[in-house]
Amino acid sequence: xxxxxxKPDEAVLARRREIIEGLGRxxxxxxxxxxxxxxxxxxxxxxxxxxxxxxxxxLPSTTDEVSAVMRFCREHGVRxxxxxxxxxxxxxAIPQEDAIVLGVAKMNRVIDVDFxxxxxxxxxxxxxxxxxxxxxxxxxxxxxxxxxxLACTIAGNIxxxxxxxxxxxxxxxxxxxxxxxxxxxxxxxxxIGGEHLDSAGYDLLGLVCGSEGQLGxxxxxxxxxxxxxxxxxxxxxxxxxxxxAGACVAAIIGAGIIPVALEYMDKPAIQICEAFAHAGYPxxxxxxxxxxxxxxxxxxEDMLRRIVAIAEPFRPKTMKVSQSEAESAAIWKGRKxxxxxxxxxxxxxxxxxxxxxxxxxxxxxxxDEIVKSYGLGVANVFHAGDGNLHxxxxxxxxxxxxxxxxxxxxxxxxxxxxxxxxxLTGEHGVGIEKRDLMTCQFNAVDxxxxxxxxGVFDPGWLLNPAKVFPLEGRLVA
Amino acid sequence: MTVHTPRDxxxxxxxxxxxxxxxxxxxxxxxxxxxxxxxxxxxxxxxSSTALTGVTLYEPAELVISAxxxxxxxxxxxxxxxxxxELPFEPMDYRWLLGSKGEPTIGAVAAMNISGPRRIxxxxxxxxxxxxxxxxxxxxxVKSGGRxxxxxxxxxxxxxxxxxxxxxxxxxxxxFKVLPKQERMATLVIRGxxxxxxxxxxxxxLGSPFDVTGAAHIPDRDRRGGSTLIRLEGFRVSVxxxxxxxxxxxxxxxxxxxxxxxGAEALWQSVRDASLLPDHGDRAIWRxxxxxxxxxxxxxxxxxxxxxxxxxxxxGGLLWISTPADGDAGASVLREATKAFGGHATLVxxxxxxxxxLDVFEPQPEALMALSRGIKASFDPAGILxxxxxxxxx
Numbered sequence: 001x002x003x004x005x006x007k008p009d010e011a012v013l014a015r016r017r018e019i020i021e022g023l024g025r026x027x028x029x030x031x032x033x034x035x036x037x038x039x040x041x042x043x044x045x046x047x048x049x050x051x052x053x054x055x056x057x058x059l060p061s062t063t064d065e066v067s068a069v070m071r072f073c074r075e076h077g078v079r080x081x082x083x084x085x086x087x088x089x090x091x092x093a094i095p096q097e098d099a100i101v102l103g104v105a106k107m108n109r110v111i112d113v114d115f116x117x118x119x120x121x122x123x124x125x126x127x128x129x130x131x132x133x134x135x136x137x138x139x140x141x142x143x144x145x146x147x148x149x150l151a152c153t154i155a156g157n158i159x160x161x162x163x164x165x166x167x168x169x170x171x172x173x174x175x176x177x178x179x180x181x182x183x184x185x186x187x188x189x190x191x192i193g194g195e196h197l198d199s200a201g202y203d204l205l206g207l208v209c210g211s212e213g214q215l216g217x218x219x220x221x222x223x224x225x226x227x228x229x230x231x232x233x234x235x236x237x238x239x240x241x242x243x244x245a246g247a248c249v250a251a252i253i254g255a256g257i258i259p260v261a262l263e264y265m266d267k268p269a270i271q272i273c274e275a276f277a278h279a280g281y282p283x284x285x286x287x288x289x290x291x292x293x294x295x296x297x298x299x300x301e302d303m304l305r306r307i308v309a310i311a312e313p314f315r316p317k318t319m320k321v322s323q324s325e326a327e328s329a330a331i332w333k334g335r336k337x338x339x340x341x342x343x344x345x346x347x348x349x350x351x352x353x354x355x356x357x358x359x360x361x362x363x364x365x366x367x368d369e370i371v372k373s374y375g376l377g378v379a380n381v382f383h384a385g386d387g388n389l390h391x392x393x394x395x396x397x398x399x400x401x402x403x404x405x406x407x408x409x410x411x412x413x414x415x416x417x418x419x420x421x422x423x424l425t426g427e428h429g430v431g432i433e434k435r436d437l438m439t440c441q442f443n444a445v446d447x448x449x450x451x452x453x454x455g456v457f458d459p460g461w462l463l464n465p466a467k468v469f470p471l472e473g474r475l476v477a
Numbered sequence: 478m479t480v481h482t483p484r485d486x487x488x489x490x491x492x493x494x495x496x497x498x499x500x501x502x503x504x505x506x507x508x509x510x511x512x513x514x515x516x517x518x519x520x521x522x523x524x525s526s527t528a529l530t531g532v533t534l535y536e537p538a539e540l541v542i543s544a545x546x547x548x549x550x551x552x553x554x555x556x557x558x559x560x561x562x563e564l565p566f567e568p569m570d571y572r573w574l575l576g577s578k579g580e581p582t583i584g585a586v587a588a589m590n591i592s593g594p595r596r597i598x599x600x601x602x603x604x605x606x607x608x609x610x611x612x613x614x615x616x617x618x619v620k621s622g623g624r625x626x627x628x629x630x631x632x633x634x635x636x637x638x639x640x641x642x643x644x645x646x647x648x649x650x651x652x653f654k655v656l657p658k659q660e661r662m663a664t665l666v667i668r669g670x671x672x673x674x675x676x677x678x679x680x681x682x683l684g685s686p687f688d689v690t691g692a693a694h695i696p697d698r699d700r701r702g703g704s705t706l707i708r709l710e711g712f713r714v715s716v717x718x719x720x721x722x723x724x725x726x727x728x729x730x731x732x733x734x735x736x737x738x739x740g741a742e743a744l745w746q747s748v749r750d751a752s753l754l755p756d757h758g759d760r761a762i763w764r765x766x767x768x769x770x771x772x773x774x775x776x777x778x779x780x781x782x783x784x785x786x787x788x789x790x791x792x793g794g795l796l797w798i799s800t801p802a803d804g805d806a807g808a809s810v811l812r813e814a815t816k817a818f819g820g821h822a823t824l825v826x827x828x829x830x831x832x833x834x835l836d837v838f839e840p841q842p843e844a845l846m847a848l849s850r851g852i853k854a855s856f857d858p859a860g861i862l863x864x865x866x867x868x869x870x871x
Contacts, residue, residue, distance in 0.1 A: 114768075116680045117680070117769050118769075119768070139686070161629045163627055163629075171600060195820075196768050196820040197795070198603075201868065203603060204849075206633055209636075211632055249538075253538050256657030256659075299718060303712070355625065358536060358539055387626070388627040423623050423628045425629050430631065434630075441631075449856070450621075450632040452855035452856075453632055454632060456848060456851035456852055456855055468632075
């Protein structure tokens with residue numbers, strides 16, 4: 001528990017009753033949560049080791065209500081922690097005692113789908129998978145697919161610029177977003193973008209995406225929907241050495257092939273996931289790649305033939321092409337449940353650094369050394385095509401001091417990612433988790449420029465204030 | 478007028494810091510091939526990226542290339558082509574339209590978010606731009622993003638820099654995600670469709686699972702029909718299969734040909750560069766982005782009020798419109814249409830007298846303009862970088 005929260009503002013805590021009364025006048029009574037028991041449900045997110053009970057929770061049903069609440073909070077100096085489904089792995093939605101949680105989960109409708117124009121307008125509390133389900137009957141889907149897609153909201157995806165296993169081909173949230181309705185801190189409702197491509201003026205859409213709830217609250221979004229491929233099939237390749245798997249990835253891309261997904265798992269991850277999903281993963285290899293290609297049967301066969309030929313010089317110990325829908329589903333179930341399955345065997349923290357893929361063998365070796373030096377274990381799952389690593393540093397929360405060791409190991413791993421030319425976070429966001437590491441990726445000038453832009457939207461640090469930027473050295477307007 | 482040509486980032490910092498202290502208004506430039514775009518503005522000196530050249534990093538297996546901002550686009554493309562790769566977003570070359578000479582720079586591609594037909598499939602320049610280094614209006618060297626393609630660390634200033642037309646900072650280095658050049662390209666040409674039918678056909682193609690990478694329609698001058706272009710790119714086996722499937726999907730449109738080879742490449746280049754507009758260099762040119770299905774109504778409304786010619790890219794969502802270069806060059810008509818159908822219109826080419834009297838870029842609602850002014854001030858408090866090039870006060 002090494003991450004500090006700002007000291008709660010006593011003056012705000014003292015006004016709690018008055019603040020709740022004020023909020024009560026703005027939203028329906030069922031939208032305002034004040035009892036301690038009910039507030040406790042919002043005390044954390046996917047980073048469950050940190051918990052803070054918020055002052056109150058507001059769950060509005062309309063953009064107007066969001067606007068009224070934000071205007072009120074600004075006037076009364078009340079901090080706001082925006083929340084989607086609370087699945088953030090970096091603590092992006094963890095509250096603080098002197099803040100209200102402003103959740104968009106009740107605003108979860110599809111407003112309009114235009115199949116001809118290939119766009120969908122949705123309220124931001126809809127789940128990621130909910131969008132795909134709403135357009136599936138016409139063969140369409142929404143492309144970014146974070147592992148939490150069953151639960152996470154598009155609001156949270158926009159806040160974190162979320163990715164997923166298939167973004168090698170389809171891009172991340174920012175590449176699939178056409179417009180947003182944003183409520184600014186003073187209650188002003190602005191429309192950015194729309195049903196068209198590219199914005200007029202500055203790319204405010206690109207700025208809002210990934211801003212971790214610090215610029216405003218998104219209540220509606222226009223996303224691109226895509227027609228799904230005719231079919232998709234994964235293949236498994238097991239290697240005796242991490243180096244061989246890494247070289248195989250480079251060779252596939254070097255041959256001009258961009259698979260729709262290219263996933264890497266190391267031995268511990270393979271064993272944990274196989275025990276959970278019974279996907280037929282090879283248990284006697286050091287590294288495994290899941291390579292998925294899309295298209296018609298004929299195209300898939302052609303592509304897999306090419307990939308097998310490319311892989312052969314790297315002496316894969318196993319090569320297995322999925323033969324059925326059920327087998328494909330099992331292969332993906334194993335990968336997508338990597339976090340959950342690891343949770344069955346140990347406590348863990350999930351890192352999210354990105355590295356230049358050429359550095360893979362070196363970084364994996366170093367991760368192993370780092371984790372061992374703390375006396376802990378690690379399982380690695382990794383979006384190999386784009387260099388996005390997810391080392392799961394395992395520990396036992398009942399052993400005093402182990403969690404702190406895991407956090408330290410995680411920090412060392414992220415520093416390593418930056419050192420080799422990568423970054424702290426590829427798709428989860430900074431949140432509170434990586435806030436204090438920002439200075440190893442950015443110098444003071446870089447961070448100040450970001451904070452100055454942030455300050456245009458929220459000069460007084462009322463929006464999700466404990467996150468993203470180190471608590472020291474903040475620019476206050 | 479003084480022209481500064483910094484040789485590195487420190488040079489650029491010193492020049493801009495001094496300009497900020499003295500209130501010297503700077504024109505930010507590469508080789509000046511697009512100098513006649515945007516609002517005409519008054520500046521005291523030019524800072525040019527022409528001495529900042531060269532590819533600084535290229536890792537084909539990691540799909541990433543970095544270059545100093547003054548590197549010619551041609552050079553970047555040549556380096557990529559040697560390894561069978563390309564810029565995914567197919568940047569347009571404005572020289573034909575603007576009648577300019579010299580080599581466009583990669584920095585301008587980032588600064589103006591310049592894309593081409595493949596934008597519908599592969600995203601815009603801003604989607605491939607993964608890292609920037611720039612000098613802000615304080616003279617500070619700032620970096621954002623990096624060289625890895627998945628990166629959500631901190632506020633995405635890369636996106637802000639893309640398409641900010643040099644009003645926020647002087648780019649010194651840009652990093653792009655790149656993709657393999659495809660083995661085969663083939664284009665299906667449907668003839669004889671009017672605008673509405675054409676956009677319908679393009680929407681069917683774009684709504685298919687076949688990854689269409691180009692979707693354009695060029696109306697005939699008599700407006701009775703035209704050429705509707707649908708492009709596929711990929712491995713040979715795949716393009717052959719998909720082309721057959723597309724033909725089946727679109728069979729009710731009847732008059733179809735397949736176009737391949739140099740002719741097809743040249744055609745897509747003319748779509749990309751908007752050189753399909755019948756033009757003698759004396760008309761105004763507008764670029765409109767709207768919802769693809771709104772394209773035909775948009776064009777019809779403009780044509781009802783003006784002597785206009787046009788063609789569509791991006792499945793109908795990008796309209797290139799030529800109008801008479803007198804009065805307001807059709808601005809009031811175009812702006813009414815963007816209000817009615819959504820999207821935005823940019824006056825790409827018109828005499829400076831016209832561009833100085835009207836909004837070259839789509840006017841923004843006041844709340845967005847207020848944010849834009851705030852953002853400008855956060856990068857360039859003295860207002861010395863390309864002041865007014867996009868909007869008054871920005």
